[in-house]
Amino acid sequence: MQLRQSFIIAAILGVTAITSWEIYWRCQGVEPYLDDNKDLWANQRQRLQKKPKNTIVFIGSSRILYDIQLDLWRDLTHTEPIMLAVQGSSPIPIFEDIVKNTDFAGTLVVGVTPALLFSTTFPKAPPMRRAIAKVDYFKNRTYAQRINHILSVPLQTNLAFIRDGDEAWDSDVDLGTLLSRIHISERAGPPPVPFNNFEEIGLDRHMKMPEYVTNDTSYANTIKAVWKDILSADRPPPDKTATMAAFEKLANTFTKRGGNLILVRCPSSGLFKEVEAKGFPRHEFWDVLVNKVNAQSYHYEDYPQFQNLFLPEWSHLSAEDARFFTRELIGILKAEKAIPQINIDK
Numbered sequence: 001m002q003l004r005q006s007f008i009i010a011a012i013l014g015v016t017a018i019t020s021w022e023i024y025w026r027c028q029g030v031e032p033y034l035d036d037n038k039d040l041w042a043n044q045r046q047r048l049q050k051k052p053k054n055t056i057v058f059i060g061s062s063r064i065l066y067d068i069q070l071d072l073w074r075d076l077t078h079t080e081p082i083m084l085a086v087q088g089s090s091p092i093p094i095f096e097d098i099v100k101n102t103d104f105a106g107t108l109v110v111g112v113t114p115a116l117l118f119s120t121t122f123p124k125a126p127p128m129r130r131a132i133a134k135v136d137y138f139k140n141r142t143y144a145q146r147i148n149h150i151l152s153v154p155l156q157t158n159l160a161f162i163r164d165g166d167e168a169w170d171s172d173v174d175l176g177t178l179l180s181r182i183h184i185s186e187r188a189g190p191p192p193v194p195f196n197n198f199e200e201i202g203l204d205r206h207m208k209m210p211e212y213v214t215n216d217t218s219y220a221n222t223i224k225a226v227w228k229d230i231l232s233a234d235r236p237p238p239d240k241t242a243t244m245a246a247f248e249k250l251a252n253t254f255t256k257r258g259g260n261l262i263l264v265r266c267p268s269s270g271l272f273k274e275v276e277a278k279g280f281p282r283h284e285f286w287d288v289l290v291n292k293v294n295a296q297s298y299h300y301e302d303y304p305q306f307q308n309l310f311l312p313e314w315s316h317l318s319a320e321d322a323r324f325f326t327r328e329l330i331g332i333l334k335a336e337k338a339i340p341q342i343n344i345d346k
Helices: 002-027 038-049 062-067 070-077 092-101 126-140 143-156 175-180 211-215 217-232 240-256 270-279 286-292 319-335
Strands: 055-059 080-083 107-111 260-265 296-299
Touching: 038 055, 038 080, 038 126, 038 143, 055 062, 055 092, 062 107, 062 319, 070 080, 070 319, 092 107, 092 126, 092 240, 211 217, 211 319, 217 270, 240 260, 240 286, 260 286, 286 296, 296 319
Parallel strands: 055 080, 055 107, 107 260, 260 296
Antiparallel strands: none
């Protein structure tokens, strides 16, 4: 009897504590959101194993992830997009996985972010490591991990203080992130610039820029401050030779087996555009890559309609302009017959 009473009291206290904690953060303006993590990526990668028809695969970094709106792509092309881009990463490890571990020979769209693609081929460097970790997780994930992800989704989307991301945002309010904000100045020095969340993603990895980033200049400026820190830091020079060679080899293998390879350079602005123009001049990197591989290529600078689009934090399009970019890019690709022309009456 006492055990039962203790259990009931513990349950009531637990529910009360969770409810109070959730209400507190909701009152602070914090909303639940789904994390872009290794499980979402692995689920999309699994779709490729099933050899789906009329499929177009996207790889690259966060720009192609944000700038291609999957619902619009699906509606306007009547193809099924699979988004395998990985934030902050080189496309080389994912490209290698597709070439070596699948027989996919459809359309592959590669988002080219120069500072990431041409950075390095060293496996432990962050641009490579992030992508390799996704591939390794897909290969080795257990049924327990799959079930855990399934159970975590309703918690992530309904409770503001629950998260399941691979990398933390400073704006998160889970216990781990809150504890990491504690800095003892005498020991730790000044705290780093906070890197706040600016993603809104669905289970199919349909990503878009949240409205609060687009509409709140001060919030967008916190993200720009992080980019300034990153872009002004010392970093090794790009390994143009090794990255070009690795990508060219994969591209040749893919196209020889019938694959349709498309390169897309998504927009950038502000400090990002300045740094990329100086550190990765188009004629030395993009143009050389295009000449080396058998691929159709599309650079935003070549199209008047892609000039002056709104990138709230210099590197990713606002939700509205991402839809415009997706729609216009599809029109260009269709006009040049770069993507399959699907007859929906069949």
